[in-house]
Amino acid sequence: xHQLKLGKAFTLMESGPVVLVTTHDGKSNNIMTISWTMVxxxxxxxxxxxxxWNYSFAALRKSRExxxxxxxxxxxDQVVGIGTCSxxxxxxxxxxxxxxxxxxxxxxxxxxxxxxxxxxRVIDIVRKHNIVVxxxxxxxxxxxxxxxxxxxxxxxxTFIVDxxxxxxxxxxxxxxxxxxxx
Amino acid sequence: xHQLKLGKAFTLMESGPVVLVTTHDGKSNNIMTISWTMVxxxxxxxxxxxxxWNYSFAALRKSRExxxxxxxxxxxDQVVGIGTCSxxxxxxxxxxxxxxxxxxxxxxxxxxxxxxxxxxRVIDIVRKHNIVVxxxxxxxxxxxxxxxxxxxxxxxxTFIVDxxxxxxxxxxxxxxxxxxxx
Numbered sequence: 001x002h003q004l005k006l007g008k009a010f011t012l013m014e015s016g017p018v019v020l021v022t023t024h025d026g027k028s029n030n031i032m033t034i035s036w037t038m039v040x041x042x043x044x045x046x047x048x049x050x051x052x053w054n055y056s057f058a059a060l061r062k063s064r065e066x067x068x069x070x071x072x073x074x075x076x077d078q079v080v081g082i083g084t085c086s087x088x089x090x091x092x093x094x095x096x097x098x099x100x101x102x103x104x105x106x107x108x109x110x111x112x113x114x115x116x117x118x119x120x121r122v123i124d125i126v127r128k129h130n131i132v133v134x135x136x137x138x139x140x141x142x143x144x145x146x147x148x149x150x151x152x153x154x155x156x157x158t159f160i161v162d163x164x165x166x167x168x169x170x171x172x173x174x175x176x177x178x179x180x181x182x
Numbered sequence: 183x184h185q186l187k188l189g190k191a192f193t194l195m196e197s198g199p200v201v202l203v204t205t206h207d208g209k210s211n212n213i214m215t216i217s218w219t220m221v222x223x224x225x226x227x228x229x230x231x232x233x234x235w236n237y238s239f240a241a242l243r244k245s246r247e248x249x250x251x252x253x254x255x256x257x258x259d260q261v262v263g264i265g266t267c268s269x270x271x272x273x274x275x276x277x278x279x280x281x282x283x284x285x286x287x288x289x290x291x292x293x294x295x296x297x298x299x300x301x302x303r304v305i306d307i308v309r310k311h312n313i314v315v316x317x318x319x320x321x322x323x324x325x326x327x328x329x330x331x332x333x334x335x336x337x338x339x340t341f342i343v344d345x346x347x348x349x350x351x352x353x354x355x356x357x358x359x360x361x362x363x364x
Contacts, residue, residue: 016198
C-alpha cells in the first residue's frame with residue numbers, strides 16, 4: 001500500500017463504487033458492504049447510510065473509527081458474501097480470506113486485497129437520517145494491482161463493472177479541486 | 183417517459199451515476215450537475231450534497247422540490263457543460279438543447295433526453311453538512327432509449343462509463359428490497 005495524497009482521496013469514492021467498511025470493536029475486526037455512500041467535501045469528508053440494522057454500526061458508534069476499502073471486480077463474490085452474512089456470528093476476514101493490515105491512525109484494519117483504503121474518523125452521526133459523517137485521515141493505494149475496475153451495485157442484485165474512461169479535464173479545469181494539483 | 187414503480191427508483195441512483203438536478207424558482211427552470219449523491223432508503227429517499235455555492239440551491243430551498251434526471255454517456259458534454267456554467271446568467275435548457283417536460287407532482291421539469299427522471303420533494307436540509315434530503319414521489323424511465331450506459335464522475339475531470347453487468351441476484355435474494363418484486 002502506497003500512501004496517497006489526502007486531497008485525492010475523494011476521487012476514490014466520487015464515482016460511487018461499492019465499498020467495504022471495516023471496524024474494530026475493541027476485540028475483533030468486522031467488515032460490511034456499503035453502496036449507499038457519498039462525498040461531502042474534498043478535504044475529504046464522506047457520508048454513509050447505516051444504522052442499527054448493520055452489526056458494524058455498534059462498533060462504528062463506539063470506536064468512532066473505520067476504514068473504507070475499495071474492492072475491484074475480482075473481489076465481487078467476497079463483496080456480496082460480506083453483505084449477506086453478519087459479523088455477529090462470522091469472522092469475515094477469515095471466511096472471505098481477506099488480510100487485515102494495521103493502519104496508522106485508526107484501529108480498524110485496511111484490507112490488503114483492495115485497490116485502495118481510506119482511514120476514517122466518525123465526526124458526526126445524523127441519527128434522524130441514519131447518516132454517518134466520516135473524515136478521511138489517511139489514504140493508500142495499491143498501484144501494483146492489475147485489476148483496477150471497481151463495481152457499482154444497482155441494488156437489485158446486479159452490479160455494473162467500470163467500463164472505459166473518458167477525459168474531460170480540459171473542459172472542467174476551472175472547477176477541479178486544488179487538491180488534485182501538485 | 184413511462185412511469186416506473188417507486189420501489190424501483192432507488193436502483194436508478196444506487197450505482198452512483200452523475201445526475202442532473204432540475205429546479206424551478208417560480209420564474210425559470212435551472213439544472214445543476216451533481217455527483218455527490220446517495221440513497222438513504224428504498225422508499226425512496228436520497229441525499230445530495232449541495233449548498234450556497236450552487237445557484238440552484240436557493241430554488242431548491244425555496245421551492246422544496248426538484249427532479250433528479252439520469253443522463254447517459256451520449257449526453258456527457260452537456261453534463262459537463264451544465265456543471266461548468268451558472269444558472270445566474272445562463273438558460274441551461276436552451277444552451278444545452280434539453281427539453282423540459284412537466285411532471286405530475288413538482289414544478290421542476292423532467293428532462294426528456296434523459297434515461298430516467300425522479301420527481302422529488304425536499305424533506306430536510308442538514309445545514310451543518312450541506313446535505314439535502316429528498317423523497318422521490320414519482321419516477322419515469324425512457325425504455326425506448328437505446329443508449330442506457332450511465333456515467334460516473336471520478337472528480338478529477340475524468341468519467342467512467344458503465345461497463346458490463348454481472349448478475350448476483352440468486353446470491354443476494356435474502357437481502358433485496360421487497361419493492362423489487364411483484
